[in-house]
Amino acid sequence: MKLTDHTYEVPQPLPPGGPGTLIAATDHGPDPAFAAARHWTVLYHSVDAHGVDIAVSGTVLLPPGDAPSGGWPVVSWGHGTTGVADKCAPSQTPNLGFDVYAQELRSLLQAGYAVTATDYPGLGTPGMHTYLVGPDEGNAITDIVSAARHLSPDLAPTWFAMGHSQGGQAALFAARAAHRASDLRFAGTVAIAPASHLGTMLPGVIASGQSSELSFALYSLAGLSATDASVDLNQMLGPSAAQTASQVLSKCLKDSYAPLAHVTTRQTLPLKADQLGQVGKKMSAYGDPDRAPISDPVLIIQGAADHDVPPQWTAAVARNLRSLGSPSVTEHSYPGADHDQVLGQSICDVLAFFSAHGGRTPPDTCAPFSVAPG
Template identity: 30%
Template sequence: MTNKTVRGTNRPFPGRARPFSIAVAAGLVAGLICVPTPPATAQQVVADEIAGAGAGAGSVDRADVVDAGSAALDASNAGSAAAGSGDMGSSISGSLGGDLGTDDPLDVPIPAGTGPGSILAIAPVDFPEGPGMGSSGGSAEGASESDGPVTGDARLLAFASTMEDGTLAPVGAVLYEPHEPWTGEGERPTVVVAPGTVGQADRCAPSRTFAQEDDAHVGQARTLMGQGYRVIVTDYIGLGGPGIHTYANRIEQGRTVLDAARAALAADGLAGDSPVGLWGYSQGGGAVASAAEMAPTYAPGLNIRATFAGAPPADLAQVLTQIDGSLIMGAIGYAVNGFLARNPDLAPLMTRVLSPRGAETLAGLADDCIMDSVDRTGLRSTTGWTSDGRPLTEHFAEHPEIVEVLDNNLIGTMKPEHPVLVISGSNDDVIPAAQAEQLARDWCDLGAEVVYRADNIPPLAPGMAINHSLPMMAANDAALDFMAAAFAGESTGSTCGN
């Protein structure tokens, strides 16, 4: 496969070559939380932190690097939320069955006869005042395609989705309706945004962090609203809701994305076959990739026109190996916790594999947001989690029951019935590019229409997630162009066969 410009557009693919500076470590923010380019202040924070430690780019120790990355994440989260400081729990109606601004799980009853994607509760939410934000009425301002302000309304909702065993679970989401007119073909599309890794604790869910100063998903929604799209940013099963977040669970994440689309359409009484797009990067890329291939069987009535799956973790065996020792290696613990929740028969085996420190670390990660996990485990190895000092992945490979779980979460075994864009960094230090490209090849072999693009940014500070984040920023325009072409019924320029 070769890189190819999406037909019907003249935009170049940005970000091909960038000079290295430790300041670009701020780019890791985008890959962790799936948001547009962080503000310059975040980049400056990294430079200041490194300089303050009295170290050069090649001689920082673990504590200095983690502190710099943490500072960048904090600064970028605040900037991406446009300095908002409101507490969602104080502004939302009590109709959602609890204060979602707290650490309590979403507690919304699911009546008998409820179907997947059904709305359980819905209420308007106000954006706080702040730079680029509206002051009342649930309005937000940003930059539109016409360089005017982007304004819109927001609602918090809870909907039903389906766990592996068929049981329904409540899931939270934020639904955005832009005031920007839709100038494309047909009716205004709805885009489902599946978030990147935010953590495993309920308080990390996008519906919980909405409009708080560390929220970053508002910026992602504004980017899409600026193109005229309705947007729903979804949580995942167990992330903000009952039970543990089943991180990287192919079935539950894919179902959640599809049910979020159903709920978004139902919220305004739109037809079930209204146009829908799916958008995600990193964990979100895996979620929408799963949804894309599950849609024909799980949600055949949805009219999905396009999917952007950036850096999708399609093969967890490869991903877990590569992420070990990186800044965000705590995500391994999220995955293991999720596996154990759905496969409790693995608990005795994991008890033998884990050291007391490893068991304690997994328990701590279950209550972490991503920044907590960076502080807890960043740049360390799972060799410190096991009783014999070997990496967790070596143990996984030796036990068929764990291999079976990983194989069951492989994405790429079913054909998406709509165009899909897969983008990956050739030197991604978190999500291996080879398995993302293999996903695209597998879909091509099944007869799907796939565009695969590789971003060839050279290796920069491996393990710091920079090469995971920069391709996402570079991919933003290409993904918007791809979506526009697909919704307009134009050719997306499939790279299958190249």
């Protein structure tokens, strides 16, 4: 797979292929960063929210050694916010976005799971990343599992969706997209601090006065504009704020705060009340993960000290899914854990959930791992 300015080169026109058909793959061999797992970068067919055939990039990791009888079950991982520029695609980084994600995925590999990790549409491939557009993300999480089966005969048909933050939201959408891989057995979802309540994001950021929150708001507007032609980001923001947005959108999350140091939330989001209402409804319609039931088991995980995704929002997601008729929604809250720390604290409960729903028997020595405060 060839990169040009951090963008994977995609054949034009796309070769024929249904969702999950492999387009290209690069075998990197055993990766010491992931417990000597065999590591591929892949390009595969998926479908966006409007039914259009698209190419999506991602990563496939296979545990070292001989596969168990029946093959390795698969965890399809949805990453949290990294940015919307192509250089922010996790497949282009040695830790798949963040060190805590590398720790999490190593734990899964060591427990006997193969891992697929989509970049999501438009992140590493041509076009704007459709940030927080749930159908795009859910389809991509599902379709990479099918793509991985073109690489190795050692994968079991059983698979799980799992993700953190943006990826938690994406994993819940993947649960509804799992029927697309009809030859596989979808066994359940783990959503860790899932993004939700998207209709309140922009008013909340403006009212907070915290310029550091603007990155998420601008990423969300850019993602919405990429899927909804009626949303014109530059026209909505005006020249000055659009220039700030352009700087933020070109940077990955950790570097996106610098352009925001000398602006206010109201300067950067100069939207009137009616605009906020209209955009909020669109964001909610495309991205809230609790607007339809999920028929397979769901485990929702939340840190009680999370300041990025409020615990009360996640509790509301669980309530809403149950009220819609979802038959099996379990919640675990972790006192004192922030947005990232909850990953390390919950890993044994995650492995137990997988085991209870057709996954591998958890290791006897399972122990949480430490994550520095975020």
